[in-house]
Amino acid sequence: MTTKPLILVTNDDGITAPGIRTLIHVMKTIGDVIVVAPDSPQSGMGHAITINDTLYCDPVTLEPDATHKEYTCSGTPADCVKLANQQIVPRKPDICVSGINHGSNSSINVIYSGTMSAAVEAGVEGIPAIGFSLLDYSHEADFEPSKKYVEKITRQVLENGLPKGIVLNVNIPKLPAGEIKGIKICRQAKAQWVEDFDKRTNPMGRDYYWLTGEFVNQDKGEDTDEWALSKGFVSVVPVQFDLTAHHFIQELNEWDQ
Template sequence: MRIMLTNDDGVYAPGLRALRNELLPLGEVTVVAPATEQSATGHSVTLLNPLLVSEVYDGTGADKTFLGWAVEGRPADCVKLGLLELLPERPDVVISGMNAGSNAGINVLYSGTVAAAIEGAFYHFTAIAVSLEYDKKIYDFPKAARYARQVIDQILAHDPPAGSLFNVNIPVLENGPIKGVRVVPQNVTTFYEKFDRRVNPRGRTYFWTSPEFLCPEPHPDTDVTALADQYITVTPLQFDLTDKRKLEAMAGWEWKIRE
């Protein structure tokens, strides 16, 4: 199996390295990831600057092995370049992660991790985004990667159609044992956000985004609630944003245009 691995935390992120180590027994893993952290960049792409690319290796001397490419761009840029220019052969699957922090609920819209997977699905590859929820920024990436690989194995065993897209989240491991895996929809209720208002020495007001990004009233039986209950969540996604019901309802509208 040929696997293309990407992320939004950067090519040197520990989450990517841990997931790569777990995926290596499945086949050939090639990394195409941002040179620097690109968290919360969503599905943005680079248009006005060149995409600089450099090869990345692990180890030194005789132990030096090719890891992949670092791209001076966004996660979606990495997937485009990987699929269209860099990889010598088509991968069987595109995997994005492992992200430092969950990508559940409304976070899916902001996530560079999920955007990279969406880009892979757009090019008709099975694509899986993987994220690890944290508490006080404590991450056990190796243990989470072992769980992630099991979930990835089982997704691929069902031979999903080309272009299938899955979002996997692993709960805070320090909160207790994993209870299992749940296939649940994305939560779409509003998250709680706040900003820290400050004034700089020149009297200009500025704001820091608070790290508290909570969902106080999530819908039941969604990714947010299942994660809180110590379940690994799997959510099938799609990138077609058309509101099909509204489209049908609007078919009978009468439109008038005047000069």
């Protein structure tokens, strides 16, 4: 590229989360950065968009002497990407990066993830996109070991591009830098949450429910994101947002119509 790439940065943990602050600092070593991120945590929002309420998007300065622009959005991660592309960025971004999420978005978590939905929305709009997640839910998570891999994968996508309709889901193990073994290209593990609702009663006598659950991985394959992460590798899964079950179309056409 003859000019610096324009990089759109977003997340689902909110614009002040340590993960996105780390991501911004890495991206500023690569290109020109514009941040449009939620003004409050939006984890688990999936691909929700705001259609029955007003949206606000305001410029903010969170770092002294910042050389990039930042905006807080009152909506969801997908809203942030839509609004950024329609109203904020001066031209189509060369890449959109989302994260670094506080917690895993491997396996089935990808469909619930606001982090990945922001990346998917960028992909829908024709922008190469990556969602980054660290397997540490703590607000005090150490993102330092992630920087090397975030930068490397971002530069590779900028250099090589991504096929239309595909974005990358990158998960990073919670390990010291010296213990991360490298990068594995993977498939999404076939795993699920076995969930339950804990029924409780508030002081006013009204019943309410608290979602609980256990993550169960029944996939024993050694080519999955869960396997790679358990072995100390960064997992990279190419994700497509065409949900058509192409292999079932012929059989479905054979049903009596």
